[in-house]
Amino acid sequence: MIAVLKHELKTYFHSLATYVFGALLLAFVGIGSVLYNIQAAVSNFEFVLSFGSLIFVIIVPILTMRVLAEERKQKTDQLLYSLPITASQVILGKYIALLLIYLIPLSLICFYPLIFSRFGEVYLLTAYGSILAFFVMGSALISIGVFISSLTENQGFAAGIGIAIILFNYYSVRISEYVSSTAIGSVIAMLLLILVLGTIIRYLTKNNYLAYGVSGLLGAGILIVYLVDSTKLEGLLPAIMRKLSLFERFNAFVNGVFDMTAIVYYLTVIVFFLFLSVQSLEKRRYN
Template sequence: MTAVLRHELRLYFHSLTAYIFGALLLAFTGIGAMLYNIQAAVSNFEFVLSFGSFVFVIIVPILTMRVIAEERRQKTDQLLYSLPVTTTQVVLGKYLALLTVYLLPLCVISLYPLIFSQFGDVYLLTSYGSLFAFFLMGAAFLAVGVFLSSLTDNQGFAAGIGIVVILLNYYSVALSEYVSATAIGSAAALFVLFLALGVLVRCLTGNEALGWGVCLVLMAAVTAAYLFSPASFEGLLPKIMAALSLFERFSAFVNGVFDLTAIVYYASVIIFFLFLTVQSLEKRRYA
C-alpha cells in the first residue's frame, strides 16, 4: 500500500495536477478570506470555507479523473493486477495519495485563522471545527471521484460526470424547494431512483437478474410502504435531496455546531465509495 501511495504521489507531483489543485484551492479560499475577513472585516473564518467549498466542483474532478481511468487506458492496471498486492491496498494507496495532495494546501489554509487572530478576535474552535469538516467533505468528494474514475477509461468522461455529480450535490438543497413535495411525487421519484440504482448494480456486477432484482424488491417495498402509510411520503423527496447533500451537512459546522452525525455521514460516504471502487476494479477481472 505504501508503495502505491508513494508512487501515486510521485505521479501527481511529476505532472501539473497536484499544483493546479493546490493553487485553485488556495486561490478560492484566499479570495474568500480577502472578501470576508479583510474587506468586510468579519472575524468568522468558517464563512470563508463555506464560500470556498464551491471550488470542489472544479478541483475534485481535476484531481481524481485520471486516478483509475488513466491506468486502464495505458493498460498499467494489468501491472497492478499482477503484483502481489490486493485491490483494496491499491485503492487505499491511491486514495491516501489523494488525501495527501489535498492536505498540503489545507495546511497552508490552517494558518489563516491564526494569522487573523493576531489582529482581532477569531473564534478558533469554530474555525478549526469547520476546517476539519471541510477536510472531511472534500475527502468524501474525492472518494466519489475515485469511484467515477473507475467506471471508464476516458478521463474526460470521468471529469465531466464528476462535475455534474458535485454540482447537483451543491444545488440539491436549493433545487429541493422546487421539486414535488406530494406523497405520490416522492414515491415516483423513488421509483426512478431505484431504477437508476438497478442499472448501476447491473453495470457493476454484469448480472442482469441481480440488477432487476434489487430494483424490483426496492420498488415493491416502496409500494407497500406507500399503501400502508401514504402520509409518511409527504415531503419525502425534498428531505432526501437535502439529506444526500454533502454541502448541507457542512453548513451546520459553519453555523458553529460540531455535528457528529455529519462526521459519521462523511466517513460512511468515503467507505461506501471506496468499497464500490474496489468492486468496480475486481469486476473488471471477471469481465
C-alpha cells in the first residue's frame, strides 16, 4: 500500500491535473474570501467555503478521472494484479494519495481565517470546524470519483460522468422542490432507482440471479408499502434527494453547527464507494 501511495504521489506531481486542481480550488476560495470577508466584511469564513464548494463539480473529476481508467488503458493494471498486493491495498494507496494532494491547497486555506483574525473578530472554532467538514465532504466526492474512474478506461468519459453526478448532487435539493411528491410518483421513482441498483449489481457481480433477486425483493417491498399505506410514500422522493445531497449537509456547518451525523454520513459514503471500487477492480479479473 505504501509503495502504491508513494508512486501515486510522484505521478501526481508530474501531472498537470494536480496543479489545475489546486489552482482552481485556491482561486475559488480566494474569490470567495474577497467577496465575503473583505468586500462585504463578513467575519464568518464558513460562507466562503459554502461558495467555494461549487468548484468541486469541476475539480474532483479532473483529479480522479485518471486514477484507475489510465491504469486500464495503459495495461498497467496487469502489473498491479500480478504483484503480491491486494486490490484493497491498491485502492487505499491511491485514495490516500488523492487525499494528500487535496490537503495541500486546503492547508494553505487554513491560514486565511488566521490572517483575517488579525483585522477583526473571526469565529475561529466554526471556521476550522467547517474547514474540517469541507475536507471530509471533498474526500467523499473524491471517493465517488475514484469509483467512476474504475468503471471505464476512458478518462474523458470518467470525467464527464463525474461532473454530471456531482452537479446533480449539488442541485438535487433545488430540483427536489419540483419533483412529484405524490405517492405514485415516489413508487415510479423508487422502481427506477431499484432498476439502476440492479444493473450495478449485475455489472459488478455478473450474477443475474442476485441482481434480479435484490431488485425483485426491493420492488415488491415498495409495492406492498404502497398498497398497505400509500400516505407513507408521499413526499418520499424529494426527501430522499435532500438526504442524499452531500452539499446540503454541509449547510449545517455553514450555519455554525458541527453536525456529527453529517460527518458519519460522509464517512459512510467514502467507505461505500471505496468498497465498490475494490469490487470493480476485482471484478475485472472475472470477466
